[in-house]
Structure formats: C-alpha cells, structure tokens
Amino acid sequence: MATESHGADAVAAGHAAAESAGMPQLAVETFPNQIFWLVVALVATYLILSRVALPRIAAVLAERQGTITNDIAAAEELKLKAKEAEAAYEKALADARAEANRIVDETRAAIKGDLDAALEKADAEIAAKTAGSEKAIADIRAGAAEAAAEVAKETAKELVAALGGDADGRSVSAAVNARMKG
Amino acid sequence: MADNAHAAAAEHAAEGTGLVFHPMDQFKVQPLFGGGDVHWYSITNATLWLALTVLAVFAVMVLATRGRAVIPSRGQSVGELAYGFVYKMIEDVTGKDAIVYFPYIMTLFMFILMNNFLGLIPTSFANTAQIATTAILAFAVFFAVTIIGFVKHGSHFLGLFWVTSAPLAIRPVLAVIEVISYFVRPVSHSIRLAGNITAGHAVIKVFAAFAGLVALSPLAILGITAMYGLEMLVAFIQAYVFTILTCVYLKDALHPSH
Numbered sequence: 001m002a003t004e005s006h007g008a009d010a011v012a013a014g015h016a017a018a019e020s021a022g023m024p025q026l027a028v029e030t031f032p033n034q035i036f037w038l039v040v041a042l043v044a045t046y047l048i049l050s051r052v053a054l055p056r057i058a059a060v061l062a063e064r065q066g067t068i069t070n071d072i073a074a075a076e077e078l079k080l081k082a083k084e085a086e087a088a089y090e091k092a093l094a095d096a097r098a099e100a101n102r103i104v105d106e107t108r109a110a111i112k113g114d115l116d117a118a119l120e121k122a123d124a125e126i127a128a129k130t131a132g133s134e135k136a137i138a139d140i141r142a143g144a145a146e147a148a149a150e151v152a153k154e155t156a157k158e159l160v161a162a163l164g165g166d167a168d169g170r171s172v173s174a175a176v177n178a179r180m181k182g
Numbered sequence: 183m184a185d186n187a188h189a190a191a192a193e194h195a196a197e198g199t200g201l202v203f204h205p206m207d208q209f210k211v212q213p214l215f216g217g218g219d220v221h222w223y224s225i226t227n228a229t230l231w232l233a234l235t236v237l238a239v240f241a242v243m244v245l246a247t248r249g250r251a252v253i254p255s256r257g258q259s260v261g262e263l264a265y266g267f268v269y270k271m272i273e274d275v276t277g278k279d280a281i282v283y284f285p286y287i288m289t290l291f292m293f294i295l296m297n298n299f300l301g302l303i304p305t306s307f308a309n310t311a312q313i314a315t316t317a318i319l320a321f322a323v324f325f326a327v328t329i330i331g332f333v334k335h336g337s338h339f340l341g342l343f344w345v346t347s348a349p350l351a352i353r354p355v356l357a358v359i360e361v362i363s364y365f366v367r368p369v370s371h372s373i374r375l376a377g378n379i380t381a382g383h384a385v386i387k388v389f390a391a392f393a394g395l396v397a398l399s400p401l402a403i404l405g406i407t408a409m410y411g412l413e414m415l416v417a418f419i420q421a422y423v424f425t426i427l428t429c430v431y432l433k434d435a436l437h438p439s440h
Contacts, residue, residue: 022206025313025376030211032222033229034314041232045239045293050285053243056250057265064252 152176205387231307238296275429291425298417311379320372331435342438382413
C-alpha cells in the first residue's frame, strides 16, 4: 500500500515538479481558471448580498429599532400615567384627611356647645335651688324667732299673773320685744 | 525555502519508513472531471469550493434570515452579527460617508470568512491559500481605492503622499516612502492572507503525516487538534484583517489629507 501510493505520488510529484518547484500555488497555468471562477463567485456573492441579504437584514434591524423605540415611548407614557394616578391618589388621600379633620372639629365644637348649654342650665338650676333653700331657711329662722317671742310673751304673762300682778298685755309684749332685741 | 526542505525531508523519510510528507499537495488545482489540462473554464476543485463558499454565504445571510423576525432565531442572529460587525467597522474606520461601499466590503468579508472556514474541513480546498485568488482580491481593492481617490479628489489625491504636517525639507523623502508603501499594499495585503492560510494548512498536514507512526500518533493528533483550534482563530482574524485594511485604504481614498 505504502509502496503503491508512493509510486503514484512519485508520478504526481514528477508532474508537480514540472509545474512548479514545491508551491502548487505558483502553477501559473491554473491562474486563468482560478481567476475566472473567483470572479464568478465574487459576483454571485455580491448579488446575493446586495440584492437579498443586506436589504433584508437592514429592514429587520430598522423594524426592531422601531419596535424598541415604540415600546420605550409606550413605557414612558405608562410611567407618566402611573405618576398621574399616584398624584391623584395622594390628592384624594389629603382631601379625605382634611375632611376627616373638619368633621372632627365640627363634632367637637357641637359637643362643646351642648356641654356648655347643659352646664349653664345645671348652674341655673343649682342657683335657683340654692335661692329657694336660702329663702326657706330665712323663713324658718324668722318663724322660729316669732314663735320664741310668742312663747316668751305667753310665759311672761302667765308668770306675771301667777305672781299676782295685773299683767297688761301691751307692756309685757313691749318688755319681751325689748329683751329679745337686746 | 521551507517547502524545499519539506520536500527533501519527505523524500528522505519515504525511502526508509513509509512516512510520506506531502503538505503542499492540498493546494493543487485539479480538474474534477476527466483530468487533463486545467483550462480557464474547467470545473476544478477550486471551482467546487468557490461554489460551496457562495452557498455558505447564501445559507448564513439569506436562508438563516428568511424569518425576518424582530426577535431573531439563532441563524438570523449570526447573519445580523456579521452585518453589524462589518457595518460598524466601516463606520468606525472609514467614516459614515463610506457606507455606500458597504455591500462590496461585506462581499469581501463574507467571501474570505466562509472560504477560510470551509478550507478547514478535512480534504477540502482553501481558495484563500491561493496567491492567484488573494492577489485578485487585493488588486481589486487597490485599483478600486485608487480610482475612487482620483475620482473624488482629482490631483488632490496625490496629497496623500505629500505629508504637509512634516517639515518641508523631509517631505520629498517621506513622499518617496509613502509612494513605495502605497504600491506595496496590494502585495502585503494578498500575501498576508494566502501565507497565513497556507502555513496553517501545511502544518496540520505535517502533523497528520506523523500520525502514521504509532509511537507519535497521540502527539500528532494533539498537535492537529491544537493547530485546528488556532486555525479557526486565524480563519476569522485573517478575514477581519483583510476587511479592516480595505477600510483603512478606503479611508485614504475618501480623506486623503492626513
């Protein structure tokens, strides 16, 4: 096998040696062939790229760029909307808080008014009752003094009569009155 | 030089051990049908792999993007990635006014990239390892850039060689250097690509020849694996380098003042 292939190689090498010394790339007789087919291949590649591939990829890239730009714009818009919604929410919250405060104040004022009125009424009642009581006490006191004077006059008349004197009602009364004042 | 050494070593080894080194055979252009001479119209292995390259570009850029989805599939992502990569490269390196040349530069990039990667398939043929192929690519860029420069700026394009920011005394010297470097561009541009691909493929082939020896085969397979990984990197980087240099040259044509 080795000798066979060696023999074949030797024949090929003989040809190669005739063509060029070592470098097959320098075999000038193959150049027209290589150049012709290279030009064909380059033209084909150029046509494939410039007619089909590059416009297609450019379109895809542009479309993607457009999609991304649109998506970013949409996202911006949504963000703005979210911000607006947040502001509205904050405002509603603040309004509700203010309303609550107002109601609290109002209620407090109303309760205070009621309380004041009730207090006043109670004070007036207390005052009236106090006045009534004072009058009653004064009446009782006055009544007591009169009763004492009556008793003293009766007693003094009886005493005078018992001692044998002629009790003049008027003078006894005057004397008792004078005594009671003194 | 290295090839002669390889050839000598190959013949020497072949005599004793049956170890056969033919690292350069993979670069031969041969007719696929019949045999005989290679005419300009013959269908050769070069033709086949050029066609497969075009198909690969078609698959990645057209078939994979047929969904036109806003949320891309994996294949579409790769196509869009390649598009964005080259588009941004032109914008950054050459400027926004060079976007009109985008399809041409994209053609160069996709063609070289796909051909480099297809060339890594075992038993395939790498067109980008052929100096005839890369020279056509490089000279196409060179002539296109030169013509665009003269069409856009007329004789002002020659200001590219007249470095006004340098002192007047050394400007002629700089002009000579600039002119030489300008005309060396297509040479370095083409040899860089072909040389890188040729070297990588030849090294893998040398490792592969050693795999025939039982004692060395694990090492050889490890070497092939490592080189293959490196070549994947080289395949992309060389396509990138070729494209970005095209952008740099184009920038000179569009904005010749330094």
